[in-house]
Amino acid sequence: MYLHKLVNKVATTLGSLLKGRSLFFYLLEGSSFMDKLKSMLAGSASVLLIYVDVADFHRIMQLNGEATAKRVLHILRRVLEKRTGQFINCCGEVMVENLWGDDFLVLCRQEEMPPPAILSKTLTALRIALEQSIKNEVIKITGHTLKLHVGYSIIRRGLKNPEQALYSALKEAQKAAKGTWEQQMVHLLGEFHDLLQNKNLRIVYQPLFLCKPANPGWEALTRGRKQLLFFTGGDF
Secondary structure (H helix, E strand, O other): OHHHHHHHHHHHHHHHHHOOOOHHHHHOOOOOHHHHHHHHHHOOOEEEEEEEEEOOHHHHHHHHOHHHHHHHHHHHHHHHHHHHHHHOOOOOOEEEEEEEOOEEEEEEEEOOOOOHHHHHHHHHHHHHHHHHHHHHHHHHHHOOOOOEEEEEEEEOOOOOOHHHHHHHHHHHHHHHHOOOOOHHHOHHHHHHHHHHHHOOOEEEEEEEOOOOOOOOEEEEEEEOOOOOHHHOHHHO
16 A cells, blocks of 8 residues: 555656656756756857667666666766777867666767768777776676667757757667667768758759650759758669
């Protein structure tokens, strides 16, 4: 009876907290993470968001217990803070946040974002380096090695709603990390968002010729800016 009342009380309290607001932002309360993001975006920089989690982390909880699981997360956080800046030029500004369980977010300030192909290879190298850096310590306390999921997204400068941008970037990075999206295609999301938010569209017309003798018609096509993928649909 007491347990039933306790569960109902927790559910009611959580429901009132989340009314009109995402759980995601309550997890960040008390952290300087959002302030740091706003500070990074206030200048001329964009921000690289890196998402990291531990594959099958629940098994560590089940086999080794909560105390050992917390030690693993502490090791991972320490290595993230040390190694990220060694692989990516973050202009001296890196912030790591343990969002929930084994979910880590890393903010990396970027004056000039590397090309997508280079960024993808760099993140792969970072993942391998992280796994190697935590390997010996983790084996000592758990008896086995860990695999990590790593994905990224880009939060671009000039956005009016950084909270929404952060949430969207997190979902994109999670999907890339788990293999739902190809990491090499993540950069297209920024280009697509730019089309929608900044109305960077142009209308071009091409003639349509009929087989029968007749006046040609015209087809209106919507394109993105030149030298970008969305300028032409030929690559799809």
